[in-house]
Amino acid sequence: MLRLHKYVLTQLLPSSSLSAISLPLHRLISAAAPAVSPNPSFAVEDYLVATCGLTRPQAAKASAKLSHLKSPAKPDAVLSFLAGLGLSTADVAALVAKDPKFLCAGVERTLAPVVVGLTGLGLSRPEIARLVSLAGEKFRGRSVASKLSYFLSLFGSYDNLLRVLKHSPNLLGCDLDKIVKSNVAFLLECGLGSCDIAKLCISSRWLLSANLERLRAMMACAEGIGVPRGSGMFRPMLRAVAFLSQEKITAKLNYMKNTFRWSDAEVGIAISKAPTLLTRDKESLQHRSEFLISVVGLAPAYIAYRPAMLMYSLEGRIRPRYYVVKFLKQNGLLDHDRDFYNTVMVSEKVFMERFICPHKKAAAHLAEDYATACRGEVPARFTFT
Incomplete structure (x- = not known):
């Protein structure tokens, strides 16, 4: 494991540190950071602005959580580590603004083992860097790799997982056994397959961290309305009743x-x-x-x-199409009645091909009037008595 740590660090730390690969791990990491500042009055706020790229207001807010820092030694080591992962200056600034205490994380004790674990899952440096930006403080937890292993299996791909974490980074902080796995087990009991659960949780990320009793109530509500477990509409129904x-x-x-x-x-x-x-x-x-x-x-x-x-816009779709069909009927341009539902449901391209284009000569202004109606106005030719 020590050799693996060293290997990962050789990929992350600046080239000036590579010659120290034979040194103990703690000395290797020390070599990556500048020497401790001799200045006893280390100005955290100025450091955050000059070195981390924060704005002055961001730095003023973040410095309150870093008042214990007396030198740049630990932050410099963290910044070096993040640069080795490939985070840009903007990425680092956003991360530090969101989680100032990230600068206090132990590279050897915390960050390096996490990266080793993620590398073991097959994640590349760019993928790990993206994860750092999304996860923030949750990346500082030693259980990140084990949780990520489970979520990768659940969601099926790293891209799907990123879609979830982009909106719900706190998911990495949930208790995997007591909350997440319990909820997944319950969803399986409800007749949802693994793929169904993945799709459902990608669009309704809160399901994995929800209170189990809340999940039970949602299931009972969906069934009470008349949507059985396992049916095609069960997932949309769960989303609809989730917060009601x-x-x-x-x-x-x-x-x-x-x-x-x-x-x-x-x-x-x-x-x-x-x-x-x-x-x-x-x-x-x-x-x-x-x-x-x-x-x-x-x-x-x-x-x-x-x-x-009923899901379509009344002003932008339902009413304008009704006007067109009624106009065509009143002017004898339709040879038979058209089902209203099918008129509403066809795509815009098909509607134009069936109801507008064939009548360019007989109703030269029909396309223009239809476009006007779609903007919420009622053309004079669409005023029926």
């Missing part, structure tokens, strides 16, 4: 029943097909209901079985 209390979910279901004139069965069907309806604000749901039922003339049951169209 049972009281708020019940209130939202009742609101949708009244707004869309749905029965208990119909609101259950709609939510099971489009769980994110639970996250829509009441005003947007009200506007869609008024337009689709009162203006377009759709039956409530028709909407309940096709709730995906």
Whole structure:
């Protein structure tokens, strides 16, 4: 292990230190840092600005956590180590601003063993450097390598893991056995496969660190709405109910029943097909209901079985396409009725090919009027009586 430590350090420390490879590890690391400053009044704030690249306000804030430092010896060793990993000046400044105590980490006791462990997992220096920037203070924990080994297995790749850590670096600080593995075991019991769990946790990172009782409540809520474990909509449903209390979910279901004139069965069907309806604000749901039922003339049951169209913008998609189809019908340019749901759901390219382009001669201004309607305005030719 000592030889491995030495090997890693030869890759990280400046070339001036390589000749010391035969020295004991602690002497090797000492060689990487400048000598202790003879100045007894070491100015931490000035050091953070001049050497670490922090702004004066950042340095003033960070220096409060480093008031015990009397010389630049330890920070210089850490900075040398980080430079060896390949962190840029900007990376170092961001790291120190976020975690000033990183400068006090022991290179031999803490940082070098962590890098050795990560190298053993197959991570390259650029990958480790990226991890340092994301993990911050969590990188100073001796258990980083073992946790990373588990997360790499869980998420399937280093890139997937970085996506998670970019938004949830505190995940590396969670208790692996008591929290993370317990939550994963529960998700497996719920019928989710390993790939499902990885996908779910990539988009809903908090699941791995959530309270287990909260997870149980979410599962019960999803099933109570009518989405069984193992179904294709189970993962979206978990995301939808994640931060909603049972009281708020019940209130939202009742609101949708009244707004869309749905029965208990119909609101259950709609939510099971489009769980994110639970996250829509009441005003947007009200506007869609008024337009689709009162203006377009759709039956409530028709909407309940096709709730995906409620996910689209009323102003930017649903209403403009309704105007186009109605205009074409009134001017005898459509040879048969078109299903409204399919009209809304087709891509913009397909909609243009089916409803706009074929009528360039008969309705020369149709494309222009459609574009105007998509901006929220109502062209005169789209004013129907």
